[in-house]
Amino acid sequence: MNRRALLASGIILAGGGLAGCLGRGASGMEGDVPEPVDLSGGKYDDHGGMVIGRHGGANGQVFYAENAPDRGENPAWFHTLVFGLFPYHFGRLDRGWEPRVVYVTDFSQVEYELTERDGRLQMPSPTAAETFGEAADLTYVAESEVMGGMGPALHPFSDEAEAEAFAAEHGGIALSFEEIDPVIIDRLQRGSGHGHEHDE
Template identity: 60%
Template sequence: MYRRRFIAGLAVTAVGSTGCLGGNSSEDVPDPIALSGEKFDDQGGMAIGDHGGPNGQVFYAENSPEGHENPAWFHTLVFGLFPYHFDRLDRGWEAEAVYVTDYSKVDLPSSSDGNPRLPAPTAADTFADATEVTYVAESEAVGGMGPALPPFSEESEAEDFAERYGGRTIGFEGITSTLIEELKRNAPGGMGMNGMNMSDG
């Protein structure tokens, strides 16, 4: 069972810091849900699970996404979850839990061209606490929108992935708005409205 922690506090560039909110216990933190069943990204409106790459979901304490109850859900981290979450933090929203695809629990396809296309699992048990995984930034791996930010609950697997496909490993605290903007700028095919890569590259 993954350890659950609340996301609390704000930083100018960071997503947040870990810790309990209001003295609540870990039993109060919601578990991740399955993102199957024609769910559409709350940031860009694209179907989740169809485009490859890590998915994500965020439960907010006193707010909810437009059109449905918590969590907010995303088919990409670079163009979906993190831009949306940075914006909500700026608005004063408080997150109870943030979950991302855990590639330590997913079979990754082999790639002969050095440019692996990551799967996009949607089952609840394929998600892990976003604050406790290791991410690989700036690798050759791609998701449905281009650059991916694959997370791994096993740090050694993240390091092996980076060694094989390039990039560098970072923790949750290293994911800043500056990093996300850099990854978006490096997306193939250019970007459209709200930073979305309209080529779906």
């Protein structure tokens, strides 16, 4: 799947009303924006129940304005973007939950090395608070040969040139935050031939 295939035929229309809401609340909320939190220490993903930091790939967290995950406190946190953060968050948007801010791993802020697992390259899974950036400001590499903990992944970078270089070296396409919608997430989950592996 290439960028044209992803974005053609009105695919981005589904995300037009959603993606713009994924960052800070659309209502222009007043007050300080919460800072990202450290996701180490055996925290369990709020969408799938897996331990964050153990499986590889970008992590994420979402602070909601007037709602919280089932455990009762913000933020909602995730060990994967494709199989965790985005599916959960799109579902919550459908319920009327308003995000205050969304954070994801910013690989431009991380000294990372790729590892090999089951014959595939894989990104690390940093969890420190300072490794997160505001999701709306990052560029995402999709469909590269480099996997996350559950297979196909989105790899976020605050430096667009780094994202483009990563895609040039490892395949894939660079997407802005606004271009990510439920249809694209579904197609990434299907893996375009990669399949996905659920690491326990």
